[in-house]
């Protein structure tokens with residue numbers, strides 16, 4: 780067993796081009812690959828694991844308030 784020198788294989792390769800990732804852009808090897816991955820996300824190629832649930836802000840569309848019947852006399 781002589782894997783002491785095998786330093787690069789510990790990190791997963793760039794998912795785009797399979798090169799060794801850099802510290803700055805890991806897990807990608809470069810900004811280009813990071814951008815490619817981002818574009819895939821935005822393009823819907825990747826499945827989004829969990830979309831954040833947006834709170835309902837429809838409070839202005841609750842039932843309209845009618846005139847109070849007890850004031851009509």
Ligand SMILES: [Zn+2]
Nearest residue numbers: 793796808812
């Ligand atoms: Zn790459």
